[in-house]
Amino acid sequence: MEATSTRKPALLTVDDDPAVSRSVARDLRRRYGDAYRVVRADSGPLALDALRDLKLRGDQVAVLLADHRMPEMTGIEFLEQAMDIYPQARRVLLTAYADTDVAIDAVNVVDLDHYLLKPWDPPEEKFYPVIDAQLEAWNANPPRSVAETKVVGHRWSARSSEVREFLARNQVPYRWYSSDSPEGKRLLDVAGADESALPVLVTTEGTVLVCPTDGEIAAQVGLAVSPAERFYDLVVIGGGPAGLSAALYGASEGLRTALVERSATGGQAGQSSRIENYLGFPDGVSGAQLTDRARRQALKFGAEIVMTRDAIGLEVKGAARSVRFDDGTSVEAHTVIVASGVAYRELDGPGIGALTGRGVYYGSALTEATACENQDIYVVGGANSAGQAAMYLSRHARSVTLVVRSASLSLSMSSYLVEQVEANERIRVRTQSEVVEAVGDDHLEQIVLRDTVTGHKESVHTGWLFVFIGAAPLTTWLDGTVTRDEHGFVCAGHDLLVEGKVPSSWPLDRPPYHLETSVPGVFAAGDVRAESAKRVASAVGEGAMAVMLVHRYLEQL
Structure with missing residues (x-):
């Protein structure tokens, strides 16, 4: 989650048809781009991922505009799940004339605010008045801006990674600043801290925590840390x-x-x-x-x-x-x-323990996923958790290699997931293999793979290793x-x-x-x-x- 200067409320549109998706985004930007940020997704799951990212950053979403007929997830199904993330966002369903009965039913299912028929040309008559009305309703009672906790840390600091994961998993909005970025340096200067004492956390109330424990963080961000009764x-x-x-x-x-x-x-x-x-x-x-x-x-x-x-x-x-x-x-x-x-059990081998949190991660560490864009990733494990992580990381990574000790994925992974992994062009499965060593100075640079049948070892370059090897x-x-x-x-x-x-x-x-x-x-x-x-x-x-x-x-x- 990188720092960004935009604080404008978002208008999110999701449609699996690229032409329609671009058209909706174009029309939205043309009229509302000065005051709102337009976010476009081409499937329901990707749109939900975008909403979760916006939520963690503390950004607001004013309008959700979803096409009804999408193969992975219908517009109604998307809006139903999106309500959990942004309950106050206005909900609009984009539908064909033949689906108007479905749209009417959706008024009760997802508390739909409006359904918009395709095509909407000219937008000045059929599109903008609808969006204007939704924005007017949202602005009449907008949700309060979510104040954010700020975290300043080093990219390859194990504790910085743990703090980010702790905040994300506890649904605490935060913004991450690298200690060598201009804003990160400014925050450290204001907080009276330096790079020798990282991570530094600044709460929404302005309280500065230097190298805080999870308990100290929890107490400052509003989580209960002591039983109310004996x-x-x-x-x-x-x-x-x-x-x-x-x-x-x-x-x-x-x-x-x-x-x-x-x-x-x-x-x-x-x-x-x-x-x-x-x-x-x-x-x-x-x-x-x-x-x-x-x-x-x-x-x-x-x-x-x-x-x-x-x-x-x-x-x-x-x-x-x-x-x-x-x-x-x-x-x-x-x-x-x-x-x-x-x-999760820990890998045993030279260098692995020292690089944990600095390229070696146990569990999915979803806060690291976006940083894996266009990288070559390795995932260790052959059960469902490893397969799910490989599928998720493949959205961002250039390649994902699944390292499995057994001779087949089917021995420990659900068949539906095996089919998805094998059909994914970005995922390679390397069976009868194990990771025996990690190499790197301040972060992971290489891993050593061993063939469990022949004993042959091979070094491969990677900065990312996610481990799921039993419990x-x-x-x-x-x-x-x-x-x-x-x-x-x-x-x-x-x-x-x-x-x-x-x-x-x-x-x-x-x-x-x-x-x-x-x-x-x-x-x-x-x-x-x-x-x-x-x-x-x-x-x-x-x-x-x-x-x-x-x-x-x-x-x-």
Whole structure:
């Protein structure tokens, strides 16, 4: 996300027909170019990406003008998703005469403000009066300008990258300035900082944070960082799909519920550029969008979301369950749902650790995607997360090479995604290969690939390596309290039984409930649970089921 001088509200038009798209943009610029920025996209997904970029930069969007008949996503489907990003933008559907019934129905579906028939010549009679009316309505009650947090850092600073990712994943609008740019230097001078202490963050209130921690950032940008109470009915650890689902259902069913997240809600799913096999989203949905909807829904029902608190211990105190945090504080509850998820495993090899955050990234690091334009990118991994990242990065990159240890993508990647990857001319799949070394001074310059069959090594030039190589559960904080398997995943329900019988260490007369751990009243949901399905839909379902079991447990207290 680069700094830009334009602060004009945007008029966004999306149409898959290049001729129509250019015509609409031309007519808009001719009349409104002095006061508004015209943004053009040729598909719904690309238009949504543009809207998300505008949102993160704090820019306003006045009018959304979408063609109805588009192959990837109809205009109505686009406007429905766009409402989540810019709810106050005026919505106009461009349609043929034959589709007027559809347009009328859209008034209720997406609160359509107007539908415009093609062709609209002459624009002075058929186009401009419509847009004039929409702009007049928008300007009558425009949304307040979004003040932006400013971040000054070095392009190849690992911590600068982490700060940008933290802000983006927590939906905090910010503007990035390179420390060697004129504006970056000016901000450092005004803040009284220098390039030896980066990154520097300037809040919307003018507060300067030098090399801030995530907790310090969260406190300054308005995120809750401490529980409001000392005791709850339910505390959920982890803000991925399972945790958000549990918090939503717990709060909506009357439980005093707090969700505690160490970094950003969404977990690994929140970093996905596009999830296409999630029920109810036939055109796919980005992890960030799905996460934001779930977070807002949980807050709507009264769940409390506490950020940047890292759980380091769990204690049983009679009927209470106490969770200790890394800052020395703790919170107690009748019940706990462990939904702390998993983290990507790290590559092992010379130079890789030193270049992490400086060309080597774990997860999608979507804030880096636009900087990859016309670059040769390497993605390590053979599962869905790697395939989704490769597809997303291919929009900007010159080429994307998918490095896979197995002999075939089909062994671990969904068939629909395999087909998309293989059909993408910018993506090359390199099977039976692994990255064994990273080379570079202040940033990544080369990687060394090894053929797992022959052992042959090859050095290739690249400044970008994104890693998705399996998952390790985040459960060390449960040591000595909750039973886990040999890989660290939490055992629950039937998995606790020994030869079909309840172990002698189990303190109750009844057997453990389906998602209940070795500690009564403590449940596990999502990827952190042993033998879980490792899918977003199953994680959401387990979060909801865990709350049902929490109610059953509480009834017996």
